[in-house]
Amino acid sequence: MALGTCGRFFRSCSVLSARALVCARQESASCLLTAGNGGCSQRGRVGCIFTPACLITSEAFVSRLRRGKAADGSVYRLPASVPADRGEQLSLLMRHPDQPHDPKVLKVAVIGAPNAGKSTLSNQLLGRKVFAVSKKVHTTRARALGVLTEDDTQIILLDTPGLTTPSKAKRHQLEKTLLVDPWDTVKEADLMVVMVDAGDRWMCSRLDLEVLKCLAQHPQIPAILVLNKVDLVKAKDRLLDITAHLTCGVVNGRRLRIRPVIKPPWAEKKPERDLESSPEDNEEQSSSLSKEKLKELRTQQGWPRFKDVFMLSSVDGEDVETLKKYFMAAAKPGAWQYHSEVLTDQSPEEVCTNLIREKLLEYLPQEVPYSLTQTIELWQEGTDGEVDISVKLYTKKETHMKMVIGAAGQMVAQIAREAGEDLSRVFLREVRLKLTAKLRK
Template sequence: LRSLKPTQPNNPKLLRVAIVGLPNVGKSTLINHIMQWKICSVSKKVHTTRQNARAVLVEGDTQIVFLDTPGVVDLDHGRKHNLEATMVVGPEHSLVNADVVGVMVDVADHWRRDKLDSNILRLLSFHKDKDAFLILNKIDQLRSKRKLLESIHTLTEGVVDGTQTFRKNARKKKELNEEELFARTESGALNRETVPETNSGGWPHFKRVFMVSALNDDGVEDIRNYLLQSAKLQQWLFPEHFVTDQNPHEIALTTVKSKILDHLEKEVPYHLGVKIDTWDIDTAGVLHIAIAIKGSNVRHVKNVIGGEGKVIRKIASESRQELANTFRCEVSLKLIVNKVE
């Protein structure tokens, strides 16, 4: 399907979107909800997305191509954690072909919510010609609206779409009505009277700011509409029914890996190998998959299986359901666990 020349609508529009951010901020979850289809694997642990993947949304005459990138890491971090080269250079490559860039920040992480990572700032500086928008994720986990407003101001350096969002003679914080301020910010117009001026660790060239809870699908529709409206007249890159450039085998393996990450402790998941053993579709349209999970030692194998097989059954059950949702067909999944000989 990928190699087919796409049939163009009368007035084709196209937008290529790169979503970047630190590991585990919710990029894949956001794309899945915008697509309304589970395309990108997610896990509670970091480094689930190992390389760039494309997801394609078509609505009417508009095609949006999303680039789901690994979390932004530097070379030292990649070497320290033995990460593939694609995880270090992936985000950088995605921005080269993107029309717009979404920068996602986890506002529930109080250590990182008030300052953009230096590697992200470097990427933005290299691609200053591209429109960028800020996505504050996990707002449901941040109780203080005041802190949310302060994070917005710091991350944007007090400027959104070329407009200053502060005033030097602004009233004191305690005189402001937080409910009113939050409502104004949420509607897209950051008021000049919000918080004091600051200029550390931010980017003053964001076109828009979005506050979302990607997991709860809260605020995601606003981003979806913004992207559809930002598309320009240009021919489509992919056929209408093309959804992702990921190999189906790779989707299955990544899904199982993400569930292993969710259910196993500490370093164990990173010492396991997974590979497709069998792959077959029967006459009834049921997809039969067998995946081998190899542990480097007996302890790892026992951890994967769990007491009375409870862990592996849970991994298999959740993986099967997720694959059925992704492939939109009935799936029979068998996981085979043994030690590397």
């Protein structure tokens, strides 16, 4: 009897120890799940949230990892960034889209006059600074693509150079991409966003003629009006007046009812549109528009076919979030074009030169930054994941080179430091950027 009692005691102890072992394993797996989001991480990037393998079959585990499913069944995506290696970026762009069963997509072309805030808005929507931004005109020199992926929806942002005329491009020796890219980009868009700087008193009273031409050539593409920099407008009731002018008093087929404000006679004078034109101005962009239509557009203040109007500040998170939700709701069922990790179609070298040009435009006066050219001489990845980049700036004049270098090299050092910090946030790793200046003979 005593032996039987001892036997039952040891058997119960073994069962308790086995249960304790199972609990310990599950607890350790839970700790790994909670603290180990980087369990599949690489170079500091968050990997995938997963259910511990001891609780599901290996086949289901692999299948769930491939689909990017989290432990609770929701979709978890890697934080989008730009790989610092050109090959990795190209491989990422060629990856098959990891779309859900019912994907939705929307292509948005952001157009407007130079310096309206198009790139700033695109950066805010993406949540990361990818496109160059400055207070000077023509910062964006070519079309750039950004990808915003959330849940089952992919928004493709097409950031374009400011619309300009061939005569102005020739006068200021601008690249051909500034003339061609905006028009080519609109053709592939599902939605046009027309941005207007509401803080510019001379430009906000009527749409730019080139913008009107673009809208008139593609009336079948839905368009919305975005009044940017509304925080700079002190008299907020003036925004309604601006809206009435830019929409011709009609939004989404309905006439606006805005109570008129009595103004003194001197305030009724409106700035005249720049009617500077030449035969070149109507060669390419206006080929499909008749002379009568062009004449009508020159006297037209706005566009009466806007579907909606947004008033925002590109640097205000809540305003940008409202516009993002609008894009998400407007997305239509369709296949994704990019993997969810893609942030932009630009190569890392293009991102680098664009962000350097941004700093040059920001700190150098007048025409100096427009005359500079860049050459990447070194692009090397270190053992700890850091990236060493060396870029040489070529100037046309000795005086320009002195401006770039600055007193005791402070200017070029500041530009390199700030551009390097922006690149670190884009590549999600440390970037050591070195800039040197040389006179091009």
